[in-house]
Amino acid sequence: MGSSILVGALSTSLGVVPLAFSSAQVLKTVFISFTAMVTLGLAHGLILLPVLLSYLGPTVCIRLNHQELRKQLQPDHGKDNSAGGDDEEIDVAPVIASSISATGSGDDMEKYTI
Numbered sequence: 001m002g003s004s005i006l007v008g009a010l011s012t013s014l015g016v017v018p019l020a021f022s023s024a025q026v027l028k029t030v031f032i033s034f035t036a037m038v039t040l041g042l043a044h045g046l047i048l049l050p051v052l053l054s055y056l057g058p059t060v061c062i063r064l065n066h067q068e069l070r071k072q073l074q075p076d077h078g079k080d081n082s083a084g085g086d087d088e089e090i091d092v093a094p095v096i097a098s099s100i101s102a103t104g105s106g107d108d109m110e111k112y113t114i
Contacts, residue, residue: 006046009042019031
């Protein structure tokens with residue numbers, strides 16, 4: 001994502017570089033304003049917006065691995081119930097909801113085959 005921002009800033013800068021060598025004061029002013037606008041946009045796209053979105057954006061969904069999920073779902077944590085019955089349906093919604101900070105209503109939680 002940052003590469004497209006850099007390419008956009010570079011191509012815009014290359015497009016207005018000839019204005020810097022112009023003898024007319026108006027064109028030099030346009031060059032300065034374009035350069036300031038590109039620099040400000042580059043700073044917003046690469047620094048400000050990613051930082052703001054990391055604080056204000058959605059939370060990351062953390063998935064549990066199968067072994068950890070089985071340990072949390074088994075009534076007896078000491079027993080190993082891995083022999084047979086691998087395609088039984090287990091409701092993992094309470095485990096997932098308790099292990100991640102859910103921001104939604106939780107209606108999208110389904111039963112998964114483990």
